[in-house]
Amino acid sequence: MTEDTSRVDVTSGISGRASAARDLIALLTPLANLDEGPVSSRQSDGNPPFSERCRILSAIESLLLALVPDQPLYAAFHDGKVHDPLGGGAYAFREDLVGPLLAALVHDEDLSADGDSISRPKAPDALDIPNRPIVIHAGAQPNNSPHCGTLIVFCYAFAVAQAIRDRMHAMAAGAKVAFQPPPVRVEITFVDTAPVSGEGLEINGVHYQRSYRDTPGAATAWTGDYHEVLTLLSRWSGVPFTTAVQSDFFSNAAMPQLLDYLITNRHTLGRQLSPKHGTLALRAACPVPGCGLAEKHGRLNQYDTTPPPSTTTTITFYCPHHGPHTLALSNASPPAVTRRLEANAPTRNLLRSMAHLLDTTRHHIRVTGADYAGSYQETMLYRPLAEWAAATGLGRGRTPHILYAPLVVDWSGAKLSKSLYVREGGYDGMELLGTEGLASWRVLRDAEGEEGLRRVWGEVGRWVGDPRRVFRCFSVEYLRRVVVEGRGWEG
Template identity: 25%
Template sequence: MSDVSDVDDVGDVSDAANPALPALPALVSPVSVTAGAVLHSADFILPRLLASGRDRVVLYAGVQINGTPHLGTNVTQTAAFLLAQAARERFGVRVLLRFGALDNSPYEVRTCPETGSLYERSFGYVLGEARVGELVGRHYGGLFDELSAATGVPYEVLTYTEQQAGRAFREEFLTSLGLMDTLRRTLAPSTGTVPVNFPCPRCGWAQKHGEQTELLSAGAREALFAAVCLEHGKYLVDVAPGTDAFIGLTTLHRNLLKERVAARDDALPVIVKGADWAPGCRLLDEAFLSYQGALPPPRVFTPVVLSDSGAKLSKTLIRQGTADLSEGTEPWMLDASAWPGSQREYARLLLGLVGRMLGEPRHFERGYTTREVARLIGRRLPGPSGGSG
């Protein structure tokens, strides 16, 4: 492992060579609790990297396919590319960025008229592999290619359908069933209920909360479940490394298994998530301790983009019209497809913006309102202050 060196600057959203362009406003942040201990946010992964002795790092992040991404999503993804670049250049390691595409998001939902139970069919089931690939390419392909070219960081995209079909994932699922007496109070501490659902093999509808899904038998190599379809009644599901049953899991259970699979790699896994994930990751870290000798992976939490109320940007709130956005918030901040320029220009703006945040932990360990983002990139939104958010 090489000595630590400074990371090359990927550039800013202004052009220093063109004196006609005004300098960008200063980024003002409170003092971080890590001040003096961490000089660059990539250094958060250094202790585990040194302890592991590994010379390769794989960073994991996610992509949603249930709608066009907003600025907050793209900030996290850009941060993942820049963190990977910084790890390579500061620590002399090989890097790869793996994105998990959540094609298990509900495409359509129905309510059972007799029980009131919700049933859903996923994007992956309804659209199929080819059309899901088209969606991922439409929402992220051009941007990711530009970010990869700018940082020199290679990336891969794997859908959840592909992930859960893998032998390692199914082995981890079966192991988690054997530990469920402990895991249920870390993955669902309030209720102790960690549901599993399986789509009906005939129509693809799955009971969202798995109320009527029953574990009949479980072992190290196979588990047998019974589930109920609102149209076709009861059906049996056999889960083993060689079967093709689709495994639907809660968010925390799913992420635990994905991280357990990542830990099997010969590279150091680093989890990159928005800062709103921090409370959930406390539970994931507790869940890891249920496995003898296991350590949670190193995590880096990226800045979130906020509305004026302090709530993070959310596709749901944006669709409902309850996001409390700053007056004049530009459409592309809410829908990346509304960006008026080229993908290269958008990537350049993101690299400049997130690069400034990443360079010093006090700028990285915080959120930014859309008003503050507009100020930082040299635009003005109408409002009471136009200043720091």
């Protein structure tokens, strides 16, 4: 009975496809013979009438749907007209993105780490140029070859660094007294504490993960692709770059002090940073050789703090195979201790911004995807930062500098997701539609060589040159023509 039903479906699919193909052929045949066909079927300009064009489009849609019946394709026709409408950020920053950013950095130099006003050494001619070196930060999880969303974030970071450097040099060149602007570089931090797919487990509703750095071979499987991209962008922009991993991040000199604040306020911060579990997602991998499991959300962590003056906090972590293990923290903890720690994305985000605000020797600008803009940052970053500044006086009067790179979205407006791509079958259609190179640098490079990245770099450079364009999304269809085919859109 089951076999019969199956055969009927297949037959129906095939006959449906044949019927759709015949309909389209019937409409196309007169078009193919336009130069010979009867004059009555054409308009005076030689084009088929409007109603006929509509029927042709409809027939193309029908054929696409029936082409592979068990995986229908939907046509997405458009007129190819590109608009960059104003509104919100596009309106506010349409003339200039770099100038307001530099002014904000100069403003920071008038404040100490605890928000007091200080007298900074002024540049000659009162130039609005910062004195401190500028670092443009971006991050990446090295769990596959970078897709075009990641390439765009990297290109944006280098393009902004280049624009800042060039603007400062232009300003300095106009000064009466020689002045050397500060250096600008890009720093990419790899989240090598992200979970490796298939290495985690769940016991009684508690999740455990094994991270890239604790899984032999995993962390290095894709990092070569990232370095390849970064080296090219650095060469084209003339902006140097450095890379870091999570142990570098947790070795920051301010980390013991910041962790102390987070742990002391863990009940409030846990609810803010992890609405689902209400706990601070601090982790440390099990130290037993070959294990490396870490409890993902910090739900089983125990915190014990000795009273002042010698305040030490012991965090007891839990491994499902080897039981508890501890890490003792104090304000004098060396990097060798704190570098073992890991945190989830919102906790890293907060710690990073706090550390950047406390640094009065360098400026830090973060570049990240626009999916983090809005409520995410307001809830998980700015509110905790405001509370921290009010409670401790640290970072008072200052906020992080963050630029959001345009999202790459699919036909429905959803962002092109790396994790969906990594999951088998997530974007099967991209290969069929010729857009697979947008989902993997390795595929793009094999097809187009470094020219594929050069096209992304050129496109992002256009956005930075006309900042209306960084306050919108770009579709896979748009980028297919620009990046895969090497042709631009009129706009």
